Amino acid sequence: MMEGNEMTKVIVAGYNGKMGQKAVKMVQQHDGFDLVAVYGIEEETSIELDSSTKIFRKLDDIDVDADVWIDFTVPSAVFENAKFAINHGYSPVIGTTGLTDDQVAELKQLSADKKLGGLIAPNFGISAVLLMQFAQQAAKYMPDVEIIEMHHDQKVDAPSGTALSTAKLISEVRPSHEQGNPAEKETLANVRGGDYDGIRIHAVRLPGLIAHEQVMFGSLGEGLTIRQDTFDRQSFMSGVAVAVEKITDYHELLVGLENLL
Ligand SMILES: NC(=O)C1=CN([C@@H]2O[C@H](COP(=O)(O)OP(=O)(O)OC[C@H]3O[C@@H](n4cnc5c(N)ncnc54)[C@H](OP(=O)(O)O)[C@@H]3O)[C@@H](O)[C@H]2O)C=CC1
Numbered sequence: 333m334m335e336g337n338e339m340t341k342v343i344v345a346g347y348n349g350k351m352g353q354k355a356v357k358m359v360q361q362h363d364g365f366d367l368v369a370v371y372g373i374e375e376e377t378s379i380e381l382d383s384s385t386k387i388f389r390k391l392d393d394i395d396v397d398a399d400v401w402i403d404f405t406v407p408s409a410v411f412e413n414a415k416f417a418i419n420h421g422y423s424p425v426i427g428t429t430g431l432t433d434d435q436v437a438e439l440k441q442l443s444a445d446k447k448l449g450g451l452i453a454p455n456f457g458i459s460a461v462l463l464m465q466f467a468q469q470a471a472k473y474m475p476d477v478e479i480i481e482m483h484h485d486q487k488v489d490a491p492s493g494t495a496l497s498t499a500k501l502i503s504e505v506r507p508s509h510e511q512g513n514p515a516e517k518e519t520l521a522n523v524r525g526g527d528y529d530g531i532r533i534h535a536v537r538l539p540g541l542i543a544h545e546q547v548m549f550g551s552l553g554e555g556l557t558i559r560q561d562t563f564d565r566q567s568f569m570s571g572v573a574v575a576v577e578k579i580t581d582y583h584e585l586l587v588g589l590e591n592l593l
Pocket residue numbers: 345346347348349350351352371372373374375403404405406407408409426427428429430453454455456457493568
């Protein structure tokens with residue numbers, strides 16, 4: 333745990349990316365944070381960094397004294413990054429999607445062994461956190477549900493981490509049952525979307541979008557649609573800041589921003 337007035341020393345992994353750039357600015361502008369290092373692969377960068385911020389291009393070269401590791405990289409890198417962070421005593425604040433359930437379980441165990449706080453948040457936006465909670469509540473009473481997630485066309489993973497988390501939360505509470513017509517046949521491959529425990533997930537990718545999710549419930553004679561829209565990536569940064577402020581007070585790896593709100 334950190335002492336009262338100390339600055340929180342932060343590393344941003346994926347600092348050149350769309351989210352990484354926002355995270356760098358947020359850390360630089362926050363009175364209580366000190367950006368001690370950034371990590372990214374690309375040599376070319378237009379990001380303005382103080383001379384005191386070290387730049388790393390290889391994971392194993394990172395050797396700075398830091399408290400928190402913010403990760404907005406890629407699904408293929410995040411597991412190794414998270415293990416590296418925990419093994420070096422950096423509390424991970426992970427926004428990168430794509431960790432499997434097994435990987436999350438391994439990271440939880442590692443954090444518990446090291447008694448180190450950390451957070452994996454599929455979405456740092458309050459509208460998405462609320463959407464997931466409302467959707468879980470609604471599914472108790474309206475168990476027939478489909479999820480449509482819509483993102484910018486540069487996104488590498490589908491479904492989105494938020495959509496997958498929404499489906500997991502819903503499947504925790506809804507009575508297990510067949511949804512739709514058991515005799516249904518797809519005449520165009522995958523047209524009914526992905527299937528998570530009977531919940532269909534549809535992923536839309538289009539230029540102009542940022543991040544949006546719609547959860548549609550249907551029952552006899554009525555329907556309910558819950559929707560959230562991310563119009564600006566800046567909206568994720570208050571959640572990231574709260575996580576960086578609070579996570580060093582914890583001694584385990586948490587999943588979901590709601591645990592810190
Ligand atoms: N939890 C949340 O609230 C949110 C989560 N996300 C998630 O965050 C992640 C990043 O999204 P976004 O910023 O849009 O993606 P970008 O593609 O814009 O950025 C990803 C960055 O990752 C870096 N990178 C690539 N490979 C590696 C590696 N092996 N090690 C370290 N860094 C690497 C790249 O660095 P370089 O340019 O130097 O090669 C790139 O700048 C995604 O998984 C996305 O789903 C996004 C928004 C919100």
